[in-house]
Amino acid sequence: MAEISRITGPEGHALAYVKTEGAGPCVVFLSGYKSDMEGTKAVHLEAWAEREGRAFLRLDYSGHGVSEGRFEDGTIGQWASDAEAVISAATDGPLVLVGSSMGGWIGCLLAKRLAARVAGFVGIAAAPDFTEDGFWAGFSEAERATLMETGRIELPSDYDEPYLVTRALIEDGRENLVLRAPLPMAWPVRLLQGTEDGSVKRETALALFDHIESPDARLTFVTGANHGFSDPACLRLIEQSIVEVSG
Template sequence: MNADAPDFFDVDGVGIAVQHRPGTKPPGIVWLGGYRSDMMGSKAVHLDQWAAETGHACLRHDYSGHGQSGGDFNDGTISRWLEQSLAVYRHFASGPQILVGSSMGAWIALRMAQELGRSGDSPAGIVLIAPAPDFTAALVEPHMTDEQRRDLVDKGYFEKPSDYSPNPYIYTRGLIEDGRANLVLKGIIETGCPVHILQGMEDADVPYRHALALVEHLPMDDVTLTLVRDGDHRLSRPQDLELLTLTVSALAERIAASHFGN
């Protein structure tokens, strides 16, 4: 499959764009992108290339309203994107998997781990990049202006300027309200697997203290936190991408050794 020709997998009538590279070497890698990001971003592509070179399977998809997938972005919620991610995972992934979640994708990854754990199918490992679990309640709602609050009531959404695009971020009432139903930083999070967090200390979007708070909610898991002193939210510089693949590679080797004794 080439980068321009994804598979389209139907989830509740929406065509979800999927890139699945089969592998010969467990575990597989599952990419979960951020809010308004897509599977052709630099970290996702870099990880896919690493997987191709090392023989690991790599599974990527675009949430509805993102990238090449169908659906309206403004209809998106954490629950909807979680449902799509679980459907793609259950259809395409087999054997032990590492969930790699970036920003909002880290929230999706943690929710996936909770849902998969209920069926006895916990991921083998998780890597979180600039994790933004509960971002709607913890990072958006507390900083809304009076005008934005009025827009949320009157229009059903409000806009916020983006540092990464000329188009503003759009936050809908549905997203905000649904976010409250998916909060994970309200108690103990049990993923059932080792978790490695990569966080930039110069992240203006998700303060590194948010990652420290997340660690406090993972007392049952083996958690490693790597702080990148000069790293921003994207963590997409060459040295950041190298750190990502080193982290995933080390976790993959650990998982292979524990699962297969090699």
């Protein structure tokens, strides 16, 4: 397993990443909200890529994992820029973007910015526009008022700590929405979604599928799979999807 490397990101934070050398296109794993590059899918796919002789990159956005910065200071736009900076510093040539949950949204943003380099896209329980269509849409008027007045609000989560949502996250999210216009992707696309996902609705997966303009796009629903999408069968499906979009 390769060692952790670091670069200075666009906001001055030290951003951590692990690059495994191999044949291209380089598979780039983009993790979710409050997740990091030590997650089950990231580590599993790194080991798989190494066995297959494929180039692989996993990374921590600022405020995540072992990268510098405070989580509560981050926004979608900043985290996308963090990922773009690491990709530009650590790779060259074609890319396969693999985005999990929020990483699916970030992957959509990077697909626009790095279109000339992208060879394929895999979304795993992708959560585009969740700050607006999930958080903001689900807030009561009182919660919205608290958020706008105090700049932050805490929401219960299925994990150890509550989700901290900031006003900056919501406002920046509105500048980076991807489901309000077509999403050109001139490469193969695979979207994977569990039927028992408690965080991302089926309607979100369908909306993303409908917005993507690709010559080869497929959306697969997996019976019983949850938001983690990390059991052996799901991990094999992710591997298969990466192979399919890699050309």
